Amino acid sequence: MHLSFSLFICYNLPFLLQACPIYLTISLDAKTVQDANLEVNWGPECHDHPEWIGIFSEDPSTTYVQPEARITDITNSSGKVLSDVKIGKLRFPPGWNSNDVNVVPSEYPKGKCLPYYVASFNGSELLTVECLKIQTNWMSKLEHIAQMPLKDLFIPGTHASAAYVANLTKTKSVLVKDYVVAQHFDVWSQLVFGMRYLDFSIGFDKIVDVYDSNNADNFCIVNENKLVRPLRNVLKDIKRFVKLSHEVVILDFSSFPIGFYKHPERHSSLLHLLHEEVGDIVYTRNTSTHEEAKPCYELTIDEIRSNNKFLIILYPVQELPYPESESKILCPNWKRFSTAFMNTSEALDNMRLLFSKKHNSPVQNEGWIFQAIRSMEQSLNNNKLETAKERAAILNPKVTSWLKGPWSLTANVVALDYFSNTNIIDVAIYANMHKAFNMANKNFVNFEIVSN
Numbered sequence: 434m435h436l437s438f439s440l441f442i443c444y445n446l447p448f449l450l451q452a453c454p455i456y457l458t459i460s461l462d463a464k465t466v467q468d469a470n471l472e473v474n475w476g477p478e479c480h481d482h483p484e485w486i487g488i489f490s491e492d493p494s495t496t497y498v499q500p501e502a503r504i505t506d507i508t509n510s511s512g513k514v515l516s517d518v519k520i521g522k523l524r525f526p527p528g529w530n531s532n533d534v535n536v537v538p539s540e541y542p543k544g545k546c547l548p549y550y551v552a553s554f555n556g557s558e559l560l561t562v563e564c565l566k567i568q569t570n571w572m573s574k575l576e577h578i579a580q581m582p583l584k585d586l587f588i589p590g591t592h593a594s595a596a597y598v599a600n601l602t603k604t605k606s607v608l609v610k611d612y613v614v615a616q617h618f619d620v621w622s623q624l625v626f627g628m629r630y631l632d633f634s635i636g637f638d639k640i641v642d643v644y645d646s647n648n649a650d651n652f653c654i655v656n657e658n659k660l661v662r663p664l665r666n667v668l669k670d671i672k673r674f675v676k677l678s679h680e681v682v683i684l685d686f687s688s689f690p691i692g693f694y695k696h697p698e699r700h701s702s703l704l705h706l707l708h709e710e711v712g713d714i715v716y717t718r719n720t721s722t723h724e725e726a727k728p729c730y731e732l733t734i735d736e737i738r739s740n741n742k743f744l745i746i747l748y749p750v751q752e753l754p755y756p757e758s759e760s761k762i763l764c765p766n767w768k769r770f771s772t773a774f775m776n777t778s779e780a781l782d783n784m785r786l787l788f789s790k791k792h793n794s795p796v797q798n799e800g801w802i803f804q805a806i807r808s809m810e811q812s813l814n815n816n817k818l819e820t821a822k823e824r825a826a827i828l829n830p831k832v833t834s835w836l837k838g839p840w841s842l843t844a845n846v847v848a849l850d851y852f853s854n855t856n857i858i859d860v861a862i863y864a865n866m867h868k869a870f871n872m873a874n875k876n877f878v879n880f881e882i883v884s885n
């Protein structure tokens with residue numbers, strides 16, 4: 434088995450076989466996405482260096498266009514360089530913008546380039562082309578992906594998923610801007626980019642959301658102990674996305690830091706809200722069959738979608754009073770591991786333990802969540818109070834590069850704050866293609882080895 438495994442790693446990760454893989458990411462050093470710069474990344478294992486890398490607004494393999502920026506002096510085996518090309522106003526293709534109504538979008542099982550390209554050259558010889566892309570329908574890319582249990586997929590996700598504000602320029606509070614906000618992009622855009630796991634901390638409060646005083650909802654997204662926005666509209670966005678894309682999304686209700694202590698009835702009301710907003714598209718366990726005994730991480734995308742269901746809700750069901758605690762639309766939370774209070778070397782050691790899946794690993798054959806995040810408190814330990822963006826700017830590229838090797842095959846859910854400075858979605862999709870290929874060819878491969 435081990436032999437076949439490594440054999441197929443070589444055959445099926447063409448992006449690793451390229452002389453020098455390159456890709457674009459969005460920097461975290463600007464206040465807003467519009468002002469953010471493109472970063473050019475190369476590696477891992479860029480040995481055959483190109484002479485130069487250019488950024489283009491159109492595909493340079495099909496259209497002759499001048500580069501908007503040129504990067505030379507590519508010497509290391511991997512690197513990241515901030516370009517002076519700004520993102521500007523980011524528009525998705527028609528139908529995929531959150532305010533596009535009555536436009537039927539195209540499906541993009543192979544991803545769709547946004548008008549930001551990066552290409553490497555020797556002189557005028559084009560070597561490689563990549564782009565910043567959206568992955569609206571990646572679960573349909575290979576049919577076998579949909580036949581694998583969720584626990585065997587690499588599912589890219591975000592932490593504190595709805596901790597964003599619509600217009601940062603309007604936000605006066607430094608606390609909110611620098612510490613409470615954890616995402617550049619709203620949940621809608623995260624899903625369009627390809628994220629399929631969302632994490633929510635929920636608070637209960639009667640005084641609602643300063644950004645929308647008309648909203649009378651009591652259930653709000655919380656981050657760093659602050660109420661950020663009402664949950665209801667976030668659920669509406671998720672619902673609209675999955676109805677357009679038919680992708681499966683996992684919603685993880687991970688903590689309830691405000692207003693739930695000794696209030697099980699508020700959990701009941703929240704369950705009621707979930708029924709109201711997304712009840713018709715949540716996978717519902719069928720108690721009349723043996724399926725009931727099957728944990729949700731054993732479900733495949735095909736099984737979830739077979740009745741036009743698209744969401745999996747993870748919830749601490751033990752917090753609910755009976756009989757809601759046995760709600761058929763809720764799955765018990767999966768194991769969660771976080772690097773929030775670790776320094777970089779501890780985080781790497783922790784990943785080694787988790788992703789090895791050896792007998793002493795705390796994760797075995799189950800669904801699990803790896804939160805690659807750093808808490809405010811951890812950055813205080815280093816005697817400087819780094820903002821949420823500064824923390825993600827350091828941690829995200831490291832974790833993503835560690836996940837590009839063999840660990841991509843044992844990863845399940847990986848959740849980041851401010852994910853745009855990584856290519857984690859592409860890394861996850863490639864890993865899934867590879868896993869699906871292995872699954873589909875298992876019998877064939879075993880036969881090959883026996884006959885040799």
Ligand SMILES: *[C@@H]1O[C@H](CO)[C@@H](O)[C@H](O)[C@H]1NC(C)=O
Pocket residue numbers: 452481482483484555560
């Ligand atoms: C680019 O050209 C140089 C020689 O000018 C060569 O050493 C290098 O291998 C070439 N790189 C690629 C990726 O073809």
Ligand SMILES: *[C@@H]1O[C@H](CO)[C@@H](O)[C@H](O)[C@H]1NC(C)=O
Pocket residue numbers: 509511512513
């Ligand atoms: C290349 O590596 C050297 C030594 O590790 C480092 O000092 C330099 O900043 C790196 N250059 C780039 C462009 O990453």
Ligand SMILES: *[C@@H]1O[C@H](CO)[C@@H](O)[C@H](O)[C@H]1NC(C)=O
Pocket residue numbers: 600601602603
């Ligand atoms: C954000 O708010 C500022 C100040 O009110 C305004 O000038 C700007 O146009 C707003 N931006 C967006 C994208 O709505």
Ligand SMILES: *[C@@H]1O[C@H](CO)[C@@H](O)[C@H](O)[C@H]1NC(C)=O
Pocket residue numbers: 719720721722
């Ligand atoms: C539950 O499973 C049984 C047996 O497979 C099936 O007949 C029934 O229609 C299912 N019920 C629902 C609600 O899907």
Ligand SMILES: *[C@@H]1O[C@H](CO)[C@@H](O)[C@H](O)[C@H]1NC(C)=O
Pocket residue numbers: 776777778779
């Ligand atoms: C990380 O933390 C461990 C345990 O507290 C400590 O021994 C180690 O020196 C730290 N490493 C760095 C690079 O700060």
